[in-house]
Amino acid sequence: EADIYQTPRYLVIGTGKKITLECSQTMGHDKMYWYQQDPGMELHLIHYSYGVNSTEKGDLSSESTVSRIRTEHFPLTLESARPSHTSQYLCASSLGQGDTEAFFGQGTRLTVV
Amino acid sequence: GQQVMQIPQYQHVQEGEDFTTYCNSSTTLSNIQWYKQRPGGHPVFLIQLVKSGEVKKQKRLTFQFGEAKKNSSLHITATQTTDVGTYFCAGGNQFYFGTGTSLTVIP
Numbered sequence: 001e002a003d004i005y006q007t008p009r010y011l012v013i014g015t016g017k018k019i020t021l022e023c024s025q026t027m028g029h030d031k032m033y034w035y036q037q038d039p040g041m042e043l044h045l046i047h048y049s050y051g052v053n054s055t056e057k058g059d060l061s062s063e064s065t066v067s068r069i070r071t072e073h074f075p076l077t078l079e080s081a082r083p084s085h086t087s088q089y090l091c092a093s094s095l096g097q098g099d100t101e102a103f104f105g106q107g108t109r110l111t112v113v
Numbered sequence: 114g115q116q117v118m119q120i121p122q123y124q125h126v127q128e129g130e131d132f133t134t135y136c137n138s139s140t141t142l143s144n145i146q147w148y149k150q151r152p153g154g155h156p157v158f159l160i161q162l163v164k165s166g167e168v169k170k171q172k173r174l175t176f177q178f179g180e181a182k183k184n185s186s187l188h189i190t191a192t193q194t195t196d197v198g199t200y201f202c203a204g205g206n207q208f209y210f211g212t213g214t215s216l217t218v219i220p
Binding site for chain 2 (some may be wrong): 015031035040041042043045046086090092094100101102103104105106
């Protein structure tokens with residue numbers, strides 16, 4: 001079983017609020033990723049990181065930020081939540097030496113009302 | 114960003130029938146990976162292909178990587194209800210996922 005954890009699992013929040021979704025892994029993986037996924041739909045890459053102090057934007061990053069201060073921690077922040085942010089957010093990590101298997105967290109299901 | 118398309122988007126099959134999903138990238142990939150996501154779950158790694166023309170098998174699942182390393186396929190022989198889910202390919206340095214194929218198996 002993969003050691004990658006996301007909190008909270010479910011979150012209902014009001015429009016305009018600032019929120020941070022947490023993601024931690026204990027596998028020592030260098031690469032970490034955030035994806036947004038609507039039910040039954042494709043995964044959209046939001047942000048990714050190659051290691052500490054490295055962050056890159058994916059295709060869907062304009063309304064969120066990430067940080068990578070520690071190897072094991074890769075939080076995602078929405079500065080001002082909107083109903084269009086309602087979705088599932090999946091965090092993943094991989095070893096980073098070449099392209100290797102990615103392990104996913106259980107996801108955070110976000111509802112903005 | 115990188116384009117990784119999959120066809121078909123949806124597939125309904127009778128239990129026991131075969132199923133194939135195809136993955137096509139707009140650029141050459143160093144490798145390609147396949148994942149399965151059960152309804153309500155998260156993607157789980159199935160396999161990685163690295164070499165041009167590579168073919169790998171896992172029981173009833175056969176994975177192929179194209180000669181040009183721009184396309185791949187997943188074939189399931191004699192589907193079972195446990196095969197239900199969405200199958201994604203993924204590749205590229207930024208780890209872009211394909212659009213996915215949702216498989217429904219009718220008992």
